[in-house]
Structure formats: structure tokens, C-alpha cells
Amino acid sequence: xxxxxxxxxxxxxxxxxxxxxxxxxxxxxxxxxxxxxxxxxxxxxxxxxxxxxxxxxxxxxxxxxxxxxxxxxxxxxxxxxxxxxxxxxxxxxxxxxxxxxxxxxxxxxxxxxxxxxxxxxxxxxxxxxxxxxxxxxxxxxxxxxxxxxxxxxxxxxxxxxxxxxxxxxxxxxxxxxxxxxxxxxxxxxxxxxxxxxxxxxxxxxxxxxxxxxxxxxxxxxxxxxxxxxxxxxxxxxxxxxxxxxxxxxxxxxxxxxxxxxxxxxxxxxxxxxxxxxxxxxxxxxxxxxxxxxxxxxxxxxxxxxxxxx
Numbered sequence: 198x199x200x201x202x203x204x205x206x207x208x209x210x211x212x213x214x215x216x217x218x219x220x221x222x223x224x225x226x227x228x229x230x231x232x233x234x235x236x237x238x239x240x241x242x243x244x245x246x247x248x249x250x251x252x253x254x255x256x257x258x259x260x261x262x263x264x265x266x267x268x269x270x271x272x273x274x275x276x277x278x279x280x281x282x283x284x285x286x287x288x289x290x291x292x293x294x295x296x297x298x299x300x301x302x303x304x305x306x307x308x309x310x311x312x313x314x315x316x317x318x319x320x321x322x323x324x325x326x327x328x329x330x331x332x333x334x335x336x337x338x339x340x341x342x343x344x345x346x347x348x349x350x351x352x353x354x355x356x357x358x359x360x361x362x363x364x365x366x367x368x369x370x371x372x373x374x375x376x377x378x379x380x381x382x383x384x385x386x387x388x389x390x391x392x393x394x395x396x397x398x399x400x401x402x403x404x405x406x407x408x409x410x411x412x413x414x415x416x417x418x419x420x421x422x423x424x425x426x427x428x429x430x431x432x433x434x435x436x437x438x439x440x441x442x443x444x445x446x447x448x449x450x451x452x453x454x455x456x457x458x459x460x461x462x463x464x465x466x467x468x469x470x471x472x473x474x475x476x477x478x479x480x481x482x483x484x485x486x487x488x489x490x491x492x493x494x495x496x497x498x499x500x501x502x503x504x505x506x
Contacts, residue, residue, distance in 0.1 A: 201449060201456075201470035205439070207234060210446045214239030217286050218445075219328065221267060221321065222296025224251035227343065227404055230438035231293060235445070236262060243286075245278055245324075246296070269296055269320025270306035272494060279327035289331040291445055294321040294342040294379070300368040310493065311361040313368075317375035322382055322490045326498035329397075333500070338397040340386060341444045344379035344455075345403050346463060347372055353474025355381065355482050360489065380455070380477035381486045387452040388483065389500045398452035400444040401473075405458035405465050407437025432458070432465040440468035 218235050222228040223244035236242045236259040245267035246252040256262035265281050268274035282289075297317045306315035325340055332338040350373030362371045379401065386399040440456040450456075455473050460466030476482065491497050 201447075201451075201454065203469075204467050205443050205447065205469070206467065207439070207442070210234070210238055210442060211448060212239055213446065216240045216290040217243070217288060218291040218293065219243040219245055219282060219289055220293040220295055221245045221269065221324070222247075224248050224255055226434050227407065227438045227441065228293070228295040229255045230434050231295060231441050231445070232256075232259060232262070234438070234442055235291075236260065240291075243282060245282070267296075267324070268307075269316045269324070270308075270310075270312065272308050272320075272323055274307075275320055275323045276327065279324055282328060283331060286331060288335040288338075289328055290335050290338050292325060292328060292332060292340045293441060293445060294325065294340065295441065296321075297343065297375075298372075300372045302368065303362075303366040308493075311363075311366075311371055313371045313375040314360060314362075314378060317372075318378035318382065319490060319494055321379070323494040323496040325382075325386070326494075326496040329498050329500065332397045333395055336396045339445060339450075340383075340397065340399045341441060342379045342383050342399070342401050343403065343441055344383075344401050345372075345376040346405070346457075348377040348380050348403075348477055349373075349474045352476065353377060354476035354479070355486060357482075357485060357489070377474070377477055378486060380473050381479075381483045382490070383455075384453055384478060385483035385487045386498075388480075389498075390452060393500055395500065398450070400450055400452065400454050400456070402440035402444040402456040402468070403463070403471075404434075404437030404440060405432060405460070405463055407432055407434055436465070443468040 218240045223232040224246040232242045242262045244252045245265045247268045252264040267278040304312035383399045383401040444456045456468050457463045457471040458466040459469040
């Protein structure tokens, strides 16, 4: 059994002292758990979240924690948040792209993108691109993007002809596309990092079936049923955050790796390295999504020759 398939728990997490960590959506759920556990091991945590009052509540119990307002549905907000973080920190050891929306009613972001792909993918693409230079000057830095089992929905292939769900909106399909985009982004980012021998790696994780507030937008007829199923068969947010924490801290993790629960259907269990759909590893789709994301956001991540001390 390889190390990445071996049992892992919080007891395996190395000391995080001296590390600067940025976590999106850290005001509740998986993000708040991730922030607390990393802070407990010495990391300086930046909580980047839309609801800053809730963020301050979480930060109040974390030594040295900071709160930055970030609305991933607004590229203006993303740029402002990135500028504030850059102004405070010359280096970033870890960026956790955690925030997300699930199966929302039809809507658009401030910039006119379909709400789920705009928030879950495009906002994070832009934020990562704007902070990337702070990561690239930091040895052993990481970008961890939280995705979902839902990346397999719809056959696990990206529909570029309907990326913004302009034809026949389906909340489930839009969510699946956004989560597939998270993986395509991770793999393409890693490919580009490999090209220049960067000290940064890109890793993905999914929480399985976890008891969080993410399902609050589900249609009313389905919401109580799915909530009941999640309560019975799923796991707590504390356990759901373990794949993210392993992706963020396991010294044996490699770029492009994907962590999720080890149990039946990857719905619950201890975090291990798992597989993803063939569509999430399609080189053509990876490159095309990157190019489309640059065009839509106006952010062009710079990954060039490096001189890292």
C-alpha cells in the first residue's frame, strides 16, 4: 500500500508554524474546520469570506487570524481581496479554494456568469492567478481546490458549448460542471507548474457526503429527503474536512493528486488518494478551460522561469 492510500488522521499533520494560509469560505462548515485545525498547529490563517461578521467570529478563537472580505461572485471583490492579502503578505504557503455554492436557482454573478460556475470556478481561478506570485516564491507551497463527487455527473465531461447554462438551466448539471472545472483547473495548473519546475503544487480534495449547509439551495421537495440521507449515511464537517487537510499538509502529497474519503462510494471514511473521471484529466479540456477562464476573468496567471531562494 502506498503512503497516499494509507490511513491518515489529524495526528499525522505536521507542525504548521511559520506558514501563511489563505482559505476561502472559512466562516463556516468545512472552511471553518480547516482554518481551526491549521491554526491549532501554528499556521497564520487568513479567512477570505463574504460574510465577514461570521468570519470574525471564527477568527476570534484563532491566534493571529485575519479576515478579508471576498465575494467570489464579483471579480471586483476578488481583485480587492487579492490586493489586500498581497499588501499584508509577501509570501503565501497555502491557498485553499474551499468556498462554493451547490444547486442554486438560476442566477448570475455580478459579472454576468452563471452563478455556480462563476463562484465555484471562475472566482477561484481569478483569485489563484492574482496570488500566484506570492505562492511561487514560497518553497513547498500549495494550492488546494475543493471539488466534489458531483464532477462525475453528466458523464464527467465539460460542456463548453453551454458553460454558462444559457440553454435549459439545470441546477444539478451546472453544479457538476463547476466541480469538474475545479479538477480541470487543478490538473492544468499542475501541468504548467511542472513545466517550469515551480516549488508550488496543485492538489484537489473532496469531502464525500458531509453535513454542512451547502445543500440549503436544494429544491424544497428534495431538500428534507437529501438532508435525512446525508445525516444517516454522511459524516460530520470535521471528518469531511480531512481530505482537504491531508491535501494541504501531507508531506508525501504530489502535484495533481486528488484526496477523498476511503469508504463505500467515497462518501465517508479516512482520507486517501482517489481517482477522478476521465473527463477531468482530458488535456484538451484542461487547456481550453484555462484559456476560456482567462478570457472571461481577464486574469492571466503568470507561471514563468523562476529564481526561488
